[in-house]
Amino acid sequence: MEGMTRWLWLPILLVLSGCSITMPSSPLPIRASTPADAVALPPEIVSEKQSVVRFSGLAPACFKWIEGTGFVYAPQRVVTAAHVVAGVTRSFSVTTDDGEAYPARVVAFDPDVDVAILYVPDLPAPPLHIADAPPGDAHLLGYSKGTEREVVRPIKIERYIEGESFDIYEKRKVTRSILELSGANMSPGLSGGPLIVPGGTVTGMFFAMATDAPNRGYALAAEEFLPITNGANDATRPISTQQCDK
Structure with a gap:
């Protein structure tokens, strides 16, 4: 993708709901906490x-x-x-x-x-429609753990990154296309939430926040999960979710 930066992610030790997990360049998979200052859903x-x-x-x-x-x-x-x-x-x-x-x-x-x-x-x-979009303004929608109220965060997509990191079990290295995000209060509990750009298109899925910068987060680019979503359009048979992540 034009404008993508090649970035080798360095693994560090993080804590995830009481379990340790190695993730790249300070991203912390989101699981807990409740945002205290959710804003109203934008009309668009x-x-x-x-x-x-x-x-x-x-x-x-x-x-x-x-x-x-x-x-x-x-x-x-x-x-x-x-x-x-x-x-x-x-x-x-x-x-x-x-x-x-x-x-x-x-x-x-x-x-x-x-x-x-x-x-x-x-x-x-x-x-919702999924497609790639250029860097720019977006909104992150989701639910925090323990709450029933949907929240929205104004987010800016800063750049695309081709990042090398580990899978969720820390067993093998993988390379993924990732969106680097900036914005206030990208709180834990929002993993899996869509990044929606003006016009209603989903261009990414939030999965991590930085441990060293509370206003920086990461999302999988649409091109990463589109092959998986397209391949499961007709899937109905349950499969194993394997073991809990580390």
């Missing part, structure tokens, strides 16, 4: 609100009840970050902005790219 993307969902599930192998954000990309299909659903085996549901809950199951799981697809048979929410 108000129709997209109904397509951003929260989910919860039990990961018995690591004794955790996990919560996260995802968004509808195709009829009855939700995409989210794989590290959020890793280890989930039962009691899994998706809840829409109006408070309705729907049974869900994981039908695609990629620990390298950090993407998972959920099949939600009865989900009525309309799909």
Whole structure:
């Protein structure tokens, strides 16, 4: 992609919900905390609100009840970050902005790219359009852990980065196209949330925040998760979410 920077990410030790995980260049996978100053949803993307969902599930192998954000990309299909659903085996549901809950199951799981697809048979929410977009202004939508209120963060996409890092299990190196973000209060709990640019297009999926700079975060570029979403459009069979991430 034009304007992409080649950047070798250096691994450091981070703490993720009581477990250690090695991630690149200070990104911290998002899982916890509650934003205290959520802003109102901008009028230009108000129709997209109904397509951003929260989910919860039990990961018995690591004794955790996990919560996260995802968004509808195709009829009855939700995409989210794989590290959020890793280890989930039962009691899994998706809840829409109006408070309705729907049974869900994981039908695609990629620990390298950090993407998972959920099949939600009865989900009525309309799909969002995914496409690449140039750097510029965007909004991050999502739910914080333990809350039922959808929040929105004004975000600026600073640049595209071709980054080398580890998969969510710290077993192998992978190279991914990533968006470097700036903006206030990119709080934990928003992994899997969509980056929506003017016009309503999703151009990235939030998955990490910097440990050394509270106003810097990272999102997977659309080109990274589009092959996975496209490949799971008809998937209905549940698959393993493997073990909990480290």
